[in-house]
Amino acid sequence: MLAEDAWLYQRDFYLVDYLVVLNLPILLILSPVLQVAMLLRVILSPDNVRKISVPTPSSVEELCTCLCEKLQIEKGFTIQYEDPDFNNQLCNLHDISELPPEKATLRLHWELFLTPISVHSEIDPPADEESTLSVQPSTSATSSDSTQVASLLRSEHWPSKFPIPCFSYDVELKLQKANEEYEKNGKSLTVSRDILMEVLGKLAEAIYTFKAYPKDTDLKKVASALIEKHPCLKRPGSETGCEGWTLSLKNKMQNYRQKLRELGCAELILNRRDASKHTLKRPRRSELNFLPDIPTGFDEEALENERKWMEEEVKKKDVNMRALNTKMDFTFSLRRREVVEDQPLVSTLKQRWPALFNEEQVYAEFRRINHLDLKSTFLTSLDNNSRGLLKLFRAKVIQRGDCDLETLLDNLDEQMADLTVQRRATALRGLPFYFKEHGTICKTILSSEALEHHKVGMKMGILEVVTSNSSTSRSLSDVVNVAIVLEEEVVLENMGDFVSAFIVLFGMLYALNMEYNKDLRYTFEFIQKVFLNMGTECSKKVQTLMSKLLEN
Known part of the structure; x- marks a missing residue:
């Protein structure tokens, strides 16, 4: 010693x-000397879960540092934890005191990358990769630039309760005194022009971090949250005191959008002031990053050069996946501009962006657009709701004798293996029948038939190739190919099973900015708003099914 x-x-x-x-x-006084260890289960990705022990952190920042050191990863992630108060549902970690004591399960979310990048890689990159990444500073794909790209993207969906920002010190002081006065005698504050401009300006900035085109219902929620935090701002003459603020916010957002449009904001330049409500090109399915700006230090020419490099790279036998994934991140703004503004055919996009037509890149693109892990979120929600859906399907067969649903359920009952996969598939296949929709998402053909003949006239859907013609006793072993078709073009094959193909198809609708099939609009709406929790306003049919699921 x-x-x-x-x-x-x-x-x-x-x-x-x-x-x-x-x-x-003793322990209280010696706490700086005797540090208590904390046991963590850290989910880096669905296939990468680590168990580590760290000294009990005093802040979220300290926890981030510990995780980076222990797991040898870079910063640039948000931490979620399983909250025991809400049946272990994931919540964002903002205060270290929110963590359960001694032992907790964490999940790390990266802004752009599907998997964390190791700081200390044991394998040196190949020579061609080094030469590929060693380009001019304006087009280099470094991790610091990746963080810069991520900072330009929205990362949160519209909150259930809108967070009112802090205003300037003098305005906050005036509101504090006015709130105290309101509590005493119920007298509202006479809002001066300075206060009005400050409040509306800060609120417009905060709203834009979530949406460029908020709905009237969204603005009403903002106004309600403002009145709740500062009751002195209630405007007389209305029941809730927030109607006037809602109208003011609507006008302010129009002016704010015009200001950003003049400054060159890509999402807003797309639409002119005289564009009608129905012709606006804007998010309609809760997309977060509908049309992001080109990252600082880049230009269209530089991004186009990166696109050409990727177009040639995917033709190689040994594709440099690390560089390809990074360049897909950096060319996101260019790709979205083509997809949204030009609305090219799928065949044209497949030729210009071949790397996008890959299962992993579809998931990555969905995350870039919506900041959401499509596959894991979809499967988790499907597993949580499949039993309830099947129960409702059986009840409907008994009540109304739906033959299509009955055939699906009979086929499920006959399966002896792969029950989880079959249950998932049956729950998905049954949704259109439950909603009484006329569209068909999946078409089954025999292996002796050619795909080319069946994709004709197919705008979007799934082709399931089987060896047996029997639909009542078919098992997974009978399926030899599952292909995704968009605009009569087979875009992906060998998807493994129907559920996997459906998830990728759903992701591609976002990646390619394609509308839902009108004959299956309730099915897609249910998946978007119930399974993926993207959007709050539901149609009556979807709301009814959601209520029945909650009752079971």
């Missing part, structure tokens, strides 16, 4: 004796 360590040990030994004599709480 070193002399210094021996002295510290002896010092702590005498200190404990002294505390015992004084009858003082």
Whole structure:
């Protein structure tokens, strides 16, 4: 033992004796000396879950640092934890005191990358990768630039309760005094022009971080949250006191959009002031990053060069996936501009952006657009609701004798293996029948038939190739191919099973900015708003099914 360590040990030994004599709480006083370890289960990705032990952190930032050191990953992620108060549902971690004591399950979310990038890689990149990434500073794909790209993207959907921002110090002071006065005598504040401009300006900025085109119902929620936080701002002459603020916010957002449009904001330049409500190109399915701006330091020419590189790279036998994934992140703004503004055919997009027509890149693109892990969220929700859906399907067969639903359920009952996969597929296949929709998302053909003949006239859908013609006793082993068709073009094959193909198809509708099939609009709406929790306003049919699921 070193002399210094021996002295510290002896010092702590005498200190404990002294505390015992004084009858003082030892652990409380020695907490800086005796650090308590915390056991963490960290979910990096669905296939990468780690168990680590760290000293109990005093802040979220300290926890981030510990995770980076222990897991050898870079920063740039948000931390979610399983909250025991809400049946272990995931919540964003903002205060370290929210973590369960001693043991917790965390999930890390990266802004752009599907998987964390190791800081200390044991494998050096190949020579061609180094030469690919060693380009001019304006087009380099470094991790610091990746963080810059991520900072330009929205990362949160519209909150259930809108967070009112802090205003300037003088305005906050005036509101504080006015709130106290309101509590005493119920007198509202006479809002001066300075206060009005400050409040509306800060609220417009905060609203834009979630949506460029908020609905009237959204603005009403903002006004309600403002009145709740600052009751002195209630405007007389209305029942709730927030109607006037709602109208003011609507006008302010129009002016704010015009200001950003003049400054060159891509999402707003797309639409002119005289564009009608129905011709506006804007998010209609809760997309977060509908049309992002080109990252600072880049231009269209530089991004087009990256696109050409990717177009050639995917033709190689050994594709440099690391560089390809990074360049897909950096060219996101260019790709979205083509997809949204030009609305090209799927065949044209497949030729210009071949890397996009890959299962993993579909998930990555969906995350870039919606900041959501499509596959894991979809499957988790499907598993949580499949039993309830099947129960409702059986009840409907008994009540109304739906033959299509009955055939699906009979086929499920006959399966002896792969029950989880079959249950998922049956729940998905049954939704159109439950909603009485006339569209068909999946078409089954025999392996002796050619795909080319069946994709004709198919705008979107799934082709399931089987060896047996029997639909009542078919199992997974009978399926030899599952292909996705968009605009009569087979865009992906060998998807494994119907559920996997359906998830990728749903992701591609967002990646390619394609409308839902009108004959299946309730099915897609249910998946978007119930399974993926994207959007709050539901049609009556979807709301009814959602209510029945909650009752079961």
